[in-house]
Amino acid sequence: NTIDAGDFQWSAPSNIALVKYWGKKENQVPANPSISFTLNNCKTITKLSFVKKNSTITIGATKEKFSFDLLFEGKPKEDFKPKIQKFFERIEKYCPYLTEYHFIIATENTFPHSSGIASSASGIAALAMNIMSLEKALNPKITAAFFYQKASFLARLGSGSACRSVKGSVVVWGKHAAINGSSDLFGVEFSGQIHANFKNYQDTILLVDKGEKQVSSTVGHDLMHNHPFAAQRFAQAHENLSKIKSVLETGNLEAFITIVESEALTLHAMMMTSLPYFILMKPNTLEIINKIRKFRSETKIPVCFTLDAGANVHVLYPENVRETVLQFIKDELVGYCQNGNYICDTIGNGSQLI
Ligand code: PMV
Numbered sequence: 001n002t003i004d005a006g007d008f009q010w011s012a013p014s015n016i017a018l019v020k021y022w023g024k025k026e027n028q029v030p031a032n033p034s035i036s037f038t039l040n041n042c043k044t045i046t047k048l049s050f051v052k053k054n055s056t057i058t059i060g061a062t063k064e065k066f067s068f069d070l071l072f073e074g075k076p077k078e079d080f081k082p083k084i085q086k087f088f089e090r091i092e093k094y095c096p097y098l099t100e101y102h103f104i105i106a107t108e109n110t111f112p113h114s115s116g117i118a119s120s121a122s123g124i125a126a127l128a129m130n131i132m133s134l135e136k137a138l139n140p141k142i143t144a145a146f147f148y149q150k151a152s153f154l155a156r157l158g159s160g161s162a163c164r165s166v167k168g169s170v171v172v173w174g175k176h177a178a179i180n181g182s183s184d185l186f187g188v189e190f191s192g193q194i195h196a197n198f199k200n201y202q203d204t205i206l207l208v209d210k211g212e213k214q215v216s217s218t219v220g221h222d223l224m225h226n227h228p229f230a231a232q233r234f235a236q237a238h239e240n241l242s243k244i245k246s247v248l249e250t251g252n253l254e255a256f257i258t259i260v261e262s263e264a265l266t267l268h269a270m271m272m273t274s275l276p277y278f279i280l281m282k283p284n285t286l287e288i289i290n291k292i293r294k295f296r297s298e299t300k301i302p303v304c305f306t307l308d309a310g311a312n313v314h315v316l317y318p319e320n321v322r323e324t325v326l327q328f329i330k331d332e333l334v335g336y337c338q339n340g341n342y343i344c345d346t347i348g349n350g351s352q353l354i
Pocket of ligand 1: 217
């Protein structure tokens with residue numbers, strides 16, 4: 001097929017890792033497998049408009065190999081362009097048609113800008129979905145399975161964890177003996193039967209610090225090369241993935257909490273024990289962690305925390321304790337959030353064509 005012009009629009013969600021990806025090999029191959037909950041409300045919505053470069057309609061510059069304009073919330077955003085340029089360069093060999101078009105990428109997030117929530121996973125995933133829609137238009141024969149697998153493969157080349165934002169509700173990325181079909185090259189939907197305890201699982205994101213990231217994830221992953229605890233850490237991630245697989249199937253919330261909190265603290269321990277080191281938790285992060293632990297031991301309500309490579313806290317809990325936990329968050333935790341800001345999210349279904 002040939003196609004001169006058109007547009008697509010996709011939303012892609014953020015995701016929160018339960019077993020963390022930290023450390024990578026060449027070509028965005030993870031040093032260990034990871035597993036995440038796909039989120040529902042925190043997402044990027046991206047419209048990709050395209051026009052053939054040699055068509056009579058010309059928009060923007062056409063000289064560069066990759067020609068695109070970028071709009072963020074309706075306004076040109078130059079500082080996002082290098083990341084997209086690099087993404088296009090990395091995926092060109094899999095998507096040679098990209099050089100034939102001029103693109104307008106119009107993107108927005110449902111979560112506040114600079115909230116400290118990484119938008120690279122949702123942003124890159126939304127773009128990868130749109131690119132696959134263009135591929136499908138050019139080659140209508142591709143199957144849905146190929147479409148989603150390649151979308152995740154492409155997203156991984158842009159930002160590793162983005163490959164877990166294509167599908168829901170639980171995604172594994174990285175080869176692991178106990179997960180059928182798992183791959184280092186793309187994320188796969190968790191194929192086990194997920195226990196009802198995890199249905200509509202809640203994630204309330206406490207925005208402790210909205211500042212710029214102190215350490216880019218590229219630098220962070222690199223610090224795992226020559227890290228004194230790297231080998232043990234990668235082995236531990238494999239073990240934790242095996243354990244969490246059966247936890248997700250049996251619904252053992254106590255075991256879930258043990259694994260998830262340990263993974264979060266291990267991620268930060270790796271950053272604190274690398275050279276140079278990074279301390280990304282803030283005093284308020286620790287206050288929140290202590291309050292959650294106390295609340296859990298007093299009430300026996302199965303609420304726990306996890307962390308990304310930053311100071312914000314994700315509070316995870318089952319839907320049936322939502323009211324009580326939200327009240328606890330309002331009464332005791334919101335005071336530690338910057339400007340009292342937090343976001344209520346739940347486990348979601350992955351990218352959607354709009
Ligand atoms: O996708 P990246 O390269 O930004 O790495 C993200 C790593 C963590 O968010 C810290 C952990 C994870 O598995 O998502």
